[in-house]
Amino acid sequence: MKALYVRLLRALRGVLRTTGLLRLLDRWAARSRTGLWVRSWLSIYDLDELVRHDVPWWTFDAADRVEAFLRARPGARALEWGSGASTVWLAARCAEVVSIEHDVDWAASMRPVLPTNAELRVVPPGDARTRLTREVVASAKPGFADLDFADYVAEVDRVPGVFDLVVVDGRAREACLERAVGRVAPGGLVVVDNVDRARYRDAIARVEARLGGRARVTWTRGRTPTLPYPTRTALLEPSP
Ligand SMILES: C[S@@+](CC[C@H](N)C(=O)[O-])C[C@H]1O[C@@H](n2cnc3c(N)ncnc32)[C@H](O)[C@@H]1O
Structure with a gap:
């Protein structure tokens, strides 16, 4: 179940990247906590992205x-x-x-x-x-x-x-x-x-x-x- 969820989010991230929407999401994340939170859903288990977001995995x-x-x-x-x-x-x-x-x-x-x-x-x-x-x-x-x-x-x-x-x-x-x-x-x-x-x-x-x-x-x-x-x-x- 968890693996399927992660695969779905990875696939969604791929689609958003291809369509250019990921860049928009990145811009939202750079100026808003809500944007960062939503963007980070696509980064689950992705160490490089989490490091780039500069977040620990706590609240x-x-x-x-x-x-x-x-x-x-x-x-x-x-x-x-x-x-x-x-x-x-x-x-x-x-x-x-x-x-x-x-x-x-x-x-x-x-x-x-x-x-x-x-x-x-x-x-x-x-x-x-x-x-x-x-x-x-x-x-x-x-x-x-x-x-x-x-x-x-x-x-x-x-x-x-x-x-x-x-x-x-x-x-x-x-x-x-x-x-x-x-x-x-x-x-x-x-x-x-x-x-x-x-x-x-x-x-x-x-x-x-x-x-x-x-x-x-x-x-x-x-x-x-x-x-x-x-x-x-x-x-x-x-x-x-
Ligand atoms: C709850 S995680 C630790 C998270 C880390 N303290 C943080 O805030 O980024 C517990 C264990 O899961 C593994 N782990 C850490 N970050 C992970 C990630 N982003 N994806 C998958 N496994 C992770 C490591 O083996 C770690 O010891």
């Missing part, structure tokens, strides 16, 4: 808030789980970005677009069935059973220092969030995407409970690049 509202946050913190360091157009977007707004990625093929497609201040750390999942010596960190995503993301989550421990911004947008997000909170600089921010999913909201509630009121969460919901329906992204400030 526009969340991206605006993060952009304002980073503007007020020149020289910011960011860390994200889940690379993509966001990696390039962050690199344009931060001094340094470290992105942890589980997918070797996706990482290869990222290399040509990576700016010099972005570092991609590729940590593929292990086989959970052969892991005998320690606890497995699973992903609840369909098709990912039997995979262990413990090393992927723990990769952050190999990166020294603290981060002004941490983005949790890859696999095993609950475990990443737990790990992220201790690595955020004072006044820093954590982005958790797709909090439409109850398990991510529960993970945020657990962090809030653990921090005992020393956290503020902003829930955004609305238009998101490439998607014709609203989604939700949360911003967590561990020590307001």
